[in-house]
Amino acid sequence: MSDTVRDVDDPVLQRLSRLDRFLPLWIGVAMVAGLLLGRLVDGLDDALASVEVGSVSLPIAVGLLVMMYPVLAKVRYDELGHVTGDRRLLGASIVLNWVLGPALMFALAWLLLPDLPEFRTGLIIVGLARCIAMVLIWNDLACGDREAAAILVALNAVFQILAFAVLGYFYLETLPGWLGLDQTGLEVSMWEIAKSVLVFLGIPLLAGFLTRTWGERTKGREWYETRLLPRLGPFALYGLLFTIVLLFALQGDTITNQPLDVVRIALPLLAYFVIMWGGSMLLTRAMGFDYQRATAVSFTAAGNNFELAIAVAIGVFGVASGQALAGVVGPLIEVPVLVGLVYVSLWARRFFPTIGAQS
Numbered sequence: 035m036s037d038t039v040r041d042v043d044d045p046v047l048q049r050l051s052r053l054d055r056f057l058p059l060w061i062g063v064a065m066v067a068g069l070l071l072g073r074l075v076d077g078l079d080d081a082l083a084s085v086e087v088g089s090v091s092l093p094i095a096v097g098l099l100v101m102m103y104p105v106l107a108k109v110r111y112d113e114l115g116h117v118t119g120d121r122r123l124l125g126a127s128i129v130l131n132w133v134l135g136p137a138l139m140f141a142l143a144w145l146l147l148p149d150l151p152e153f154r155t156g157l158i159i160v161g162l163a164r165c166i167a168m169v170l171i172w173n174d175l176a177c178g179d180r181e182a183a184a185i186l187v188a189l190n191a192v193f194q195i196l197a198f199a200v201l202g203y204f205y206l207e208t209l210p211g212w213l214g215l216d217q218t219g220l221e222v223s224m225w226e227i228a229k230s231v232l233v234f235l236g237i238p239l240l241a242g243f244l245t246r247t248w249g250e251r252t253k254g255r256e257w258y259e260t261r262l263l264p265r266l267g268p269f270a271l272y273g274l275l276f277t278i279v280l281l282f283a284l285q286g287d288t289i290t291n292q293p294l295d296v297v298r299i300a301l302p303l304l305a306y307f308v309i310m311w312g313g314s315m316l317l318t319r320a321m322g323f324d325y326q327r328a329t330a331v332s333f334t335a336a337g338n339n340f341e342l343a344i345a346v347a348i349g350v351f352g353v354a355s356g357q358a359l360a361g362v363v364g365p366l367i368e369v370p371v372l373v374g375l376v377y378v379s380l381w382a383r384r385f386f387p388t389i390g391a392q393s
Contacts, residue, residue, distance in 0.1 A: 053271050054171060057369045061362075064275040068282025069289065078283055082353070090349055094280055098234050098345040101273030104266040105167040105341060106191065106235075106242030113185045120182075123327060127186050130314050130335035131164045132197060138309060140205050142302035144215065151216075152351070153299050156360025158205050159347050161306070162198055164190045165337030172337060172372050176379040178329030186334045194235060194342065199228035202346070222350070230349030235342055270341070277344060278362055284354045299360050303367040311336035311375050315382060325386035329379055337372060340364040 053060070072078060082091040090098070139161025147154040166187050173183040203224040210216075245266075249258035282289065289296065314335040318328035344361035351357040 053268055054369075057271070058366055060271065060275055061278060061366050064278040065282045065362075068279040069286045071279060072283035072286035075283070079354075082280065082284070091353065094277060094348060094353055095233075097273045097277040097280065098341075098348065099238055099273070101270055101277060101341045102234060102238035102345065103241050103273075104263075104268075104270040105339075106238045107245045107266055108167050108170065108263060109188050109191050109242060109246070110184045111188055111191075111243055111246060113181070113188045120327075122321060123182060123185075123323075123331065124189070126314075126318060126321065126323075126331050127189065127334060128193075130310070130317070130331065131186075131190060132193060132201070134313070135164065135310055135335060136161045136201055136205060139302070139306055140209065142305055146302045146305075147298060150295060150298065150356070152356025153295065153360045155206060155222075155351070156343075156347050156355075156357035157299065157302055159202065159357060160303070160338050160340065160343040160361060160364045162201050162205065163339040163341075163343040163346070164194060165334055166191045166194070166339050166342075169334045169337040172333040172376055173330050175373075175376045176329045176333065177326065177383075178333065178379075179326035180330075182327050182330040183334065186330060190334070190339075191239060194339070195231065195239065198231045198235075198342075198346070199224050202227040226350045227346060230346045231342070234345035234349060274341065274344075274365070277348075281344075281348075281353055281358055281362060285359055289359070296359070296363060299363045300367050303364060304371060307336050307368060307371045307375070311372075311379075315379070319386060322387065325383040328386055329383075332379070333372070333375075336375065338364060338368060340368065 082093060085092040086095075136158075140158055143154040143157040143161075147157065169187060170180075170183055174180065203222060206222045245262075246258065249262055253262075311332050314332035315328055318331050323331065340361060343364060344358060347355065347357040347361045
C-alpha cells in the first residue's frame with residue numbers, strides 16, 4: 035500500500051506520537067504545576083534571578099535552548115539548494131509568511147486586545163515567529179508534499195535570523211506610530227530583539243545544523259531521521275514544559291486574578307490560525323497548485339514557531355511579562371486547531387487539481 039493511501043486511511047490522531055497527541059494536556063498540567071510551585075516555594079523569583087544570561091535567568095535560558103535545539107535539528111538544510119526550483123511556490127510562501135501573516139496578527143491583536151498592551155505585543159511576536167518544524171507533522175498528516183514542506187521550513191529558519199528583529203521593530207514601534215496608535219509604556223529596542231533571536235535561535239540553529247551534518251555524513255540520512263531524531267525530539271517538549279512551569283510559577287498572581295485575560299488571548303489566536311490556513315488554501319487553489327503543494331504552503335503559513343516567540347518574549351520583556359504569557363498560550367491553541375484543520379484539509383482535497391497541474 036502506498037504512503038498516501040495508508041496516510042489517508044489511518045486516523046489522524048493515531049498517527050501522532052503520544053507526546054504530540056496530548057500536547058495541550060501536557061501544557062495544561064505544566065501550567066497547573068507552575069501555579070502550585072509559585073504558591074508553595076517562597077523566594078522563587080530571587081532564586082531564578084540569582085544567575086542570569088543577559089536578562090534571562092540561567093534555568094530558563096537552558097530550558098529555552100533545549101526547547102529549540104531538537105526543532106532545528108529536524109530541518110533539512112540542504113533543501114535550501116532547491117528553493118529556486120519553483121519560484122511560484124517560493125513567492126507564495128514568502129508573501130504569506132513574511133507579509134500577510136505578521137500583518138494579520140498585528141491587526142487581530144489591536145482589534146481584539148486594544149486595552150491589553152502586553153498581551154497584544156506578545157501576540158504580535160507570535161505572528162512574527164514563522165513555523166519551522168511542527169508544520170512537518172501537520173503537512174504529513176494532511177498528505178502534503180514533504181519535499182516542498184522541507185524546503186519552506188529550511189527557508190523560514192534562515193529568514194528568521196535575517197528578518198525577525200527588523201520586522202519586530204517595525205510592527206511594535208514603527209507601524210503603530212505611523213497609524214497613531216497608543217504606544218504608552220512600550221519601548222522596544224531592535225537590538226534587544228536581535229540579541230534574543232541570535233541567542234535563542236542562532237545557537238540552537240548552529241547546533242542543529244552541525245548535528246544533522248555530522249549525523250548524515252557518518253551514519254546517513256535514514257539513520258539520522260529514523261534513529262537519532264526520535265531520541266532528540268522529546269527534549270523539545272521537555273524544554274517547553276520546564277519553561278512553562280517556571281513561567282507560571284512566576285505569573286501565578288496575574289493569572290489567578292485575571293483568568294478572562296487568558297481567554298481573550300486565545301480568541302485572536304484562533305481567528306489567526308483559521309484565517310491564515312483558509313486564505314492560503316484559497317490563494318494556492320487560485321494559483322493552480324495541486325493539493326499536495328497547496329497543503330505544504332498553507333500549513334507553513336498557518337503554523338507558528340511558538341518556541342521562538344516564547345524565547346524572544348522572555349529575553350526582551352522578562353519571564354514574568356504578559357508578553358511571555360501570550361507566547362505560552364500559543365501552542366495551547368495551535369495544536370488542537372491545526373489538528374482539526376488537517377481533517378478539513380483532507381476533505382478539501384477534492385477541490386484541487388491533480389499533481390502536476392501547476393506549471
